[in-house]
Amino acid sequence: MFVYADNAATTKMRKSALETYVSVAENFFGNPSSLHSAGQRAQEVLTDCRTRMAKALGAEPREITFTSGGSEADNQAIVSAARAGARKGKRKLISTAIEHHAVLHTLEKLKREGFEVVLLPVGTDGIVRLRDVEEAIDENTCLVSVMYANNEIGTLQPVEEIGALCKARGVLFHTDAVQAVGHLPIDVNKTGCDYLSLSAHKFGGPKGVGALYVRRGAPLSSLIEGGAQERGKRAGTEDLPAVAAMTVALEESLKESERAIPYVTALRDKLIGGLSKIPHCALNGHPAKRLAGNVSFCFEGIEGESILLLLDDKGICASSGSACTSGSLDPSHVLLAIGRVHDVAHGSLRLTLSAENTEEEIDYMLKEIPEVIETLRNMSPVWRDLKAGKRSFLL
Numbered sequence: 541m542f543v544y545a546d547n548a549a550t551t552k553m554r555k556s557a558l559e560t561y562v563s564v565a566e567n568f569f570g571n572p573s574s575l576h577s578a579g580q581r582a583q584e585v586l587t588d589c590r591t592r593m594a595k596a597l598g599a600e601p602r603e604i605t606f607t608s609g610g611s612e613a614d615n616q617a618i619v620s621a622a623r624a625g626a627r628k629g630k631r632k633l634i635s636t637a638i639e640h641h642a643v644l645h646t647l648e649k650l651k652r653e654g655f656e657v658v659l660l661p662v663g664t665d666g667i668v669r670l671r672d673v674e675e676a677i678d679e680n681t682c683l684v685s686v687m688y689a690n691n692e693i694g695t696l697q698p699v700e701e702i703g704a705l706c707k708a709r710g711v712l713f714h715t716d717a718v719q720a721v722g723h724l725p726i727d728v729n730k731t732g733c734d735y736l737s738l739s740a741h742k743f744g745g746p747k748g749v750g751a752l753y754v755r756r757g758a759p760l761s762s763l764i765e766g767g768a769q770e771r772g773k774r775a776g777t778e779d780l781p782a783v784a785a786m787t788v789a790l791e792e793s794l795k796e797s798e799r800a801i802p803y804v805t806a807l808r809d810k811l812i813g814g815l816s817k818i819p820h821c822a823l824n825g826h827p828a829k830r831l832a833g834n835v836s837f838c839f840e841g842i843e844g845e846s847i848l849l850l851l852d853d854k855g856i857c858a859s860s861g862s863a864c865t866s867g868s869l870d871p872s873h874v875l876l877a878i879g880r881v882h883d884v885a886h887g888s889l890r891l892t893l894s895a896e897n898t899e900e901e902i903d904y905m906l907k908e909i910p911e912v913i914e915t916l917r918n919m920s921p922v923w924r925d926l927k928a929g930k931r932s933f934l935l
Contacts, residue, residue, distance in 0.1 A: 541855050541900075541901065541904050542855040542857075543855060543856045543857065543897070543901045543904060543905060544857045544894075544896075544897075545856060545857055545858050545891040545892060545893060545897065545901075545905065546857045546858055546859050546890075546891075546892055547742075547833060547892040547893060547894045548691055548692075548694075548719060548742075548833075548834065548859070548890065548892035549859055549892070550741045550742070550747065551741060551742060551743060551744050551894060552744065552894075552896070553741075553744060553745065553746060553785075553789075554744035554745070554788070554789050554792060554793075556788050556789070556792055557744055557745050557746065557785040557786070557788050557789040557792075558785065560781075560784050560785045560787075560788045561746060561781045561782065561784065561785040562781075564585060564780055564781040564784040564785075565780075565781040568581055568582045568585050568780060568781075568784075569582070570582040571777055572585075572586045572769075572777070572778055572780060573767070573768070573769060573777065582780055585780060585784060586778055586780055586783065587601070589780075589783050589784055589786075589787040590604050590606075592787050592791060593751060593786075593787050593790065596790050596791060596794055597721075597726060597727070597728050597736070597753055598726075598727035598728050598729050598730070599728050599753050600756060602756065602771070603728075603753055603754055603755060603756055604751055604752075604753060605751065605752045605753075605754060605760070605770045605771075605773055605774055606749065606750075606751050606770060606774070606778055606779075606783055607749075607750045607751060607752055607774060608748055608749065608750065609739045609740075609741075609747070609748060609749060609750040610640075610642065610716065610718035610737050610738060610739035610742075610750050611640075611642035611739075612750065612752075612763065613737035613738065613739075613750050613751065613752035614640065614642040614643050614646060614714075614716050614737045615642065615646050615763060616752055616760070616761075616762075616763050616774070617685075617714045617735035617737060617752055617754070618633070618643065618646045618647065618650070618683065618685060618714060619646065619650070619761065619763065620735075620754075620758075620759050620760045620761045621633075621682055621683035621712045621714065621734075621735070621758075621759065622650050622655055622682060622683065623759070623761050624682065624712075624759035624761075625681075625682020625683065625712075626655075626682070628682070629680075630679075630680050630681060630682040631654065631655045631656055631680060631682065632655070632656045632657075632658065632678065632680040632681045632682060633647055633650060633655055633656065633657050633658070633681075633682065633683050633685070634658045634660065634673065634676045634677065634681060634683070634684045634685070635647055635657070635658070635659055635660070635684070635685045635686065636659060636660045636661075636662060636668045636686055636687070636697075637659045637660065637661055637662060637873065637877040638662055638666060638687070638690055638692075638693075638873070638874045638877045638878075639659075639685070639686075639687055639716065640687065640691055640716055640718070642716070643685055643687070643716055644659075644873075647659075647685075656680070658676050660672045660673060660676060661877065662695075662877055662878060663878070664878050664879050665695065665825060665826040665829070665878070666690060666693050666695035666824070666825040666826060666874070666877075666878050667695055667696075667697060667698070667826060667829065668686060668697055668698075668702075670698055670701050670702065670705065673686070673702055673705060674705055677705070677706070677709050677711055681709075681711050682711070682712060683711065683712045683713070683714060684702065684706050684711055684712070684713050684714070685713075685714040685715070685716070686699060686702050686713075686714075686715060687715060687716040687717070687718075687719075688715045688716065688717035688719070688720035688721075688724075688726070688731075688736075689717070689719040689720040689723075689724070689830075689831050690719070690825070690874060691718070691719050692824075692836060692872055692874040692875070692890060693824040693825030693830070693834065693836045693874055693875075693878070693890075694719075694825055694830035694831040694833075694834025694835075694836060694892075695825040695826050695829060695830050696720075696826075696829045696830060696831070697715075699715050699731050699732075699733070700730055700731055700732060702732075703715075703731050703732020703733050704732050706732070706734075707732055712734045712735070712758060712759075713732065713733050713734050713735070714733065714734065714735035714736070714737070715731065715733045715735070715736050715737070716737045717736050717737060717738055718737055718738055718739045718742055718750075719742060719831060720831070721736075721738040721739075721742070721743060721790070722738075722742060722743025722744070722789070722790055722793035722794065722797075723742075723743065723793070723797070723801075723831060723832065723833070724797070724801075724831075725794065725797060728753050728755070733753070733755070734754070734755045734758040735752060735753065735754055735755070735758065736752070736753040737750065737751075737752055737753075738750055738751050738752075738753075740782065740785070740786035740789060740790075743789055743790060743793045744789040744792070744793060745782075745785050745786040745788075745789035745790070746781075746782045746785050746786065748779065748782060749779055749782035749783060749785075749786050750786070751786070760773050761773070762774065762775065764776055796895065799895075800832075800894075800895040801832050802832075803895055804832040804833045804893050804894065804895055804897070805832040807833075807893050807897055807899065807902050808832060808833055808834065808835055808893055810899070810902050810906075811835050811891065811893070811902050811905065811906065812827070812835055814902075814906035815835070815837055815906070815909060815910075817910075818839065818909075818910050818913055820839070820840040820841065820926075820933055820935045821837050821838065821839045821840065821913075821935060822837065822838050822880075822884075822935045823835075823836065823837055824836040824837060824838060824875060824878065824880070824888070825878070831892075832893075833892050833893035833894055833897075834890070834892055834893075835890070835891040835892070835893070836888065836889070836890045836891075837888065837889050838875065838880055838884050838885065838887050838888050838889075838935065839887045839888075839889065839913050839935075840883075840884055840887060840923075840926070840933060840934060840935045841887065841916075841917050841920050841922050841923035841926055842887045842913065842916040842917055842920055842922075842923070843886050843887060843916075844860030844886060844887055844888045844889060845860060846916050847860070847887075847889050847909075847912060847913070847916065848860060848889075850912045850915065850916065851908065851909065851912055854908045854912070856904075856905060856908060856909075858889060858890060858891050859889075859890045859892075860872075860888045860889060860890060871885035871886050871888075872885055872888060875888055881934060883922070883934070884934050884935060889909075891905070
């Protein structure tokens with residue numbers, strides 16, 4: 541059996557999105573910036589996509605800027621707010637310790653440029669405390685950036701409350717919603733954000749395309765110079781087939797969400813319940829305040845990479861954390877932030893489901909994963925020391 545359970549890394553492109561991509565590439569190949577008829581027909585498609593994307597998010601068309609994906613959108617939002625803040629003498633940036641590296645690395649760069657960066661802790665449930673955000677904001681704060689849903693452990697942050705707090709304090713608010721858009725109904729007005737990042741390949745669209753929502757009046761500066769595309773804020777000819785495919789994928793995802801969310805949640809809870817029976821393991825993140833398809837565990841006494849290799853032999857595609865750091869030997873910064881020690885954090889497994897997964901696949905994983913864990917533990921000298929009492933169990 542083949543089971544794809546790594547949807548947080550990327551999703552399979554929806555058939556409708558693929559068909560749209562091919563159709564637009566064949567029939568609307570003109571440059572949207574060109575004045576001739578082929579270019580203007582392409583511009584009409586681009587305008588239509590911007591309008592539909594905005595509607596799906598509760599935004600206005602002019603508030604949508606197309607990007608190459610979530611990482612670029614994160615970078616542009618944070619850098620824009622920082623530059624605007626610096627012009628007013630405000631150089632403090634607030635975020636959390638569990639953000640995606642697209643956010644953390646951007647903040648590190650700004651810190652080297654003289655900005656003050658505060659990374660708030662999260663609880664053992666992976667959720668930032670609203671009180672900590674409130675206490676961190678002062679007169680020097682120019683931006684708060686808190687992700688909507690974590691890419692590794694799936695926990696949902698109180699973004700609406702944070703958005704309201706930032707609005708009351710006159711501080712710009714950015715949320716990295718790459719893992720949430722297309723999986724949860726999101727209205728930017730309810731969220732209260734000034735910036736929101738999204739990426740098409742997380743909800744059945746193509747890779748290499750995304751968008752940044754920028755509330756009207758919020759500052760936006762260019763990262764890429766060279767042309768007047770995207771109202772002069774993002775140079776480069778728009779990838780029209782990809783934008784059109786992303787638009788269709790988002791609309792279809794949201795249309796199906798009423799059915800998909802409870803279905804995937806039921807699969808998730810069954811998988812969590814079964815894996816929780818394995819001795820000396822722990823669920824990462826809040827048991828309920830998490831994405832419908834996210835299952836993240838730590839298993840003591842083994843390495844996550846070994847789990848992935850053996851599961852792949854059995855046809856199960858999974859990950860040990862973020863796809864962006866899968867080549868790193870360091871333990872996940874997210875797991876360390878929620879209190880997992882290094883030895884335990886190394887034994888992590890992330891399974892992320894979609895509406896295409898079946899109960900039969902869940903049953904298959906619940907059969908194979910415990911066997912893989914047992915096999916690896918029987919080979920592990922660390923596990924032998926734990927069993928012999930030479931080391932103390934941590935889980």
